[in-house]
Amino acid sequence: MIGVSVQGVNKRFGGIQVLKDVSFTANEGQFVTIVGPSGCGKTTLLRIIDGLEKADSGDVRIDGRPVSGPARECAFVFQADSLMPWRTVWDNCKFGLELRKIDVQANKGRIQELLNLVGLRGFEKHYPRQLSGGMRQRVNLARALVVDPDVLLMDEPFAALDAQTREIMQKELLRIWADQRKTVVFITHQLDEAVYLADRVLVMGRKPGVIADEITVPFERPRELSIKRTEEFGKLVERIWGTIEGVIRETGGI
Amino acid sequence: MDDLKETVEAPGYSNEEPGMAEPSSNGSGQELSSGSQKKVIAVAISVVSVIVGIVLWQIIGEYFVGNSLFLATPLQTISGIREMWTSGGLQEDLIVSGQEALYGFLIGSAAGIFIGTIIAKNRAAKRVLTPYISGFYATPIIALAPILILWFGLGIWSKVLVVISLVIFPQIINTEAGIRTTDETLRDVARSYGGSTIQIFRKVELWWALPYILAGLRLGIGRALIGVVVGELFGAKAGLGLAIFNAQSEFNMPQLFAGVAIFAVSGIFFTYLLTVLERALTPWASTRA
Ligand SMILES: Nc1ncnc2c1ncn2[C@@H]1O[C@H](COP(=O)(O)OP(=O)(O)OP(=O)(O)O)[C@@H](O)[C@H]1O
Numbered sequence A: 001m002i003g004v005s006v007q008g009v010n011k012r013f014g015g016i017q018v019l020k021d022v023s024f025t026a027n028e029g030q031f032v033t034i035v036g037p038s039g040c041g042k043t044t045l046l047r048i049i050d051g052l053e054k055a056d057s058g059d060v061r062i063d064g065r066p067v068s069g070p071a072r073e074c075a076f077v078f079q080a081d082s083l084m085p086w087r088t089v090w091d092n093c094k095f096g097l098e099l100r101k102i103d104v105q106a107n108k109g110r111i112q113e114l115l116n117l118v119g120l121r122g123f124e125k126h127y128p129r130q131l132s133g134g135m136r137q138r139v140n141l142a143r144a145l146v147v148d149p150d151v152l153l154m155d156e157p158f159a160a161l162d163a164q165t166r167e168i169m170q171k172e173l174l175r176i177w178a179d180q181r182k183t184v185v186f187i188t189h190q191l192d193e194a195v196y197l198a199d200r201v202l203v204m205g206r207k208p209g210v211i212a213d214e215i216t217v218p219f220e221r222p223r224e225l226s227i228k229r230t231e232e233f234g235k236l237v238e239r240i241w242g243t244i245e246g247v248i249r250e251t252g253g254i
Numbered sequence B: 001m002d003d004l005k006e007t008v009e010a011p012g013y014s015n016e017e018p019g020m021a022e023p024s025s026n027g028s029g030q031e032l033s034s035g036s037q038k039k040v041i042a043v044a045i046s047v048v049s050v051i052v053g054i055v056l057w058q059i060i061g062e063y064f065v066g067n068s069l070f071l072a073t074p075l076q077t078i079s080g081i082r083e084m085w086t087s088g089g090l091q092e093d094l095i096v097s098g099q100e101a102l103y104g105f106l107i108g109s110a111a112g113i114f115i116g117t118i119i120a121k122n123r124a125a126k127r128v129l130t131p132y133i134s135g136f137y138a139t140p141i142i143a144l145a146p147i148l149i150l151w152f153g154l155g156i157w158s159k160v161l162v163v164i165s166l167v168i169f170p171q172i173i174n175t176e177a178g179i180r181t182t183d184e185t186l187r188d189v190a191r192s193y194g195g196s197t198i199q200i201f202r203k204v205e206l207w208w209a210l211p212y213i214l215a216g217l218r219l220g221i222g223r224a225l226i227g228v229v230v231g232e233l234f235g236a237k238a239g240l241g242l243a244i245f246n247a248q249s250e251f252n253m254p255q256l257f258a259g260v261a262i263f264a265v266s267g268i269f270f271t272y273l274l275t276v277l278e279r280a281l282t283p284w285a286s287t288r289a
C-alpha cells in the first residue's frame, strides 16, 4: 500500500517556479529522506503534502486519498522551534488531540507512553523555555506522534542540534519508527543523516525544484551508528554529494 | 500607512534561555530556596527606600521648608486624610472617583481588546479604523475632556467617558500588535492539526497576545487615574479630583496632599495587583524582577 504519493506537482510563488513536475511515492511504513540545496523547495513540497500549501497542478495522495487541506493521517514536525511557549510539555503534547476534538482524557496513557519513549518522563510540567534545544525537538516529535498519524512529515527536525545530540536523536527516531511503523518523509541537509535513516533518499535539484536522483539504501535494519563509518556508506554519501554539487554548479552558487 | 504604531512593552518570549532544568516530579516550582531569599532582600530594599523617602519628606517639610502652605509633611497629610474622613467627604469622593475609574477602565479595556482583535483579524476594518486610531492616539486625548464634560454633564458618566477615551487606544494598539505578531509557525502548527480560524484565534493568537494585553491593562491603570483627576477638574459634583481642586482653592495643603497621596497609593496598588495577575496568568514568560 502507498503511504504518500506525489505525481507531477508544480508550484509557483509569484513568477518563480519552485517545484516542477515533482513525483515520488513513499510506501506505507517506508522511511524516505529528501536532500537538496537550500531554497530548492523541500519545505514547500512537504507543506503541499501536509495540505498547508496548495499545488498549482499535480496530484497528491495520502493513503490513496487526494489531499485537500491538512489531513488527519498526517502530522508535521516543523523546521523551526514550534512549541507553544505558554503550554507545558504535557499540554503541548495534547495540542493536536485538542484541535482534532479527540478525547484527551482517554489518551492520557498514550501521551505518557510517548513522553517516556522520547525520554521526557519527569518534564511534563516544564515550559519549553526550561528545556534544552534537543528536548524541545523531542517534544515536537512526541506532539506529532500523539495524534497517531500514518504519515510523519519532518522538516529538518534536528537541524538545530549539535552533532552528538543529533546522532542520538537519529538513533532514537529509528527506534521509535521501528516501534510504530509510520510512513516518514524526512528533510535534511545532512547527507549522512539522510542515508543513515532512509530506505530511499531523494535528491532535489533547484531552479526549478525537481527530483534529480533517487537512491535506495541497502543497509539492513536495525542499523548501528557505526555503519556511518563503513566504506559502502561513504560511497553512497559521495554519490549524493556529487549530484548536489552538480546541481549547485548548474544553477550557480549557493 | 499600513501598520499601527507599536507602543508595546515587548513581553519576553526568550525561548533561548540557557540552562536546562532538572527533571522533577513536581515540575517547575524549583528554584525556590535561593530565589525566595533574593526576593525577600529585593522587597526589603524597596521598603526601606520608601521609608527613608517619607522620613526625608517629613524632615524637609518640618525643618527646611517649615511652611505648611507650601509643603505639607507626611504627618500633616495623614491628618488631612483623617479630617476628610471624619467630615464624611472622603468616603463619598472615593466611591465616586472609584466608580469613574473602575467603569472607565473596565469598559475601555474590554472595548480596546475587542476593537484591537477586530482590526487584527479584518483587513477592511483595519483600513477603516487605522486613521482614527493613529490620529486619536497621537493627539493629547485629554484635550477632549472639556468637550465630554460639556456634552455629558457633571455626573460620573462624563468622567467614565474621559477615562474610556484614555484607556482604549493603547489597549487597541497593544492587542492588535499582540495578535498580528503571532509567530506564523505556531499558526501553521494549529492549521496542520486541522485547526479552524476560531481555534487558531482561541488557542494560539489570544495566548500570544496575552502578555501584550496585560501590558495594555497596566498602562491603562495610570491613564484611568489621570482621566479621573483631569475629568473632575473640568466639572464634577463630587470626587477625589474635585476635592484636590477645592483644597487648592482654599490653600488647604494637607488635604491637597492627602488627595494626591491617595491617587498615588491607588496607582501603585493597582499596578502591583496587575503585576501579580500577569505572573499568575503568564507563568511561562521569563521571570522578570
Ligand atoms: N510563501 C512563499 N512566498 C513566496 N516565495 C516562497 C514562499 N515560500 C517559499 N518561497 C520560495 O520558494 C523557494 C523554496 O523555498 P523552500 O522553503 O521550500 O526551500 P527549502 O528547500 O526548504 O530551503 P531550506 O533548505 O533553506 O529550508 C525559495 O526560493 C523561497 O524563497
Ligand SMILES: [Mg+2]
Residues within 6 Å of the ligand: A042, A043, A044, A079, A155
Ligand atoms: Mg526548508
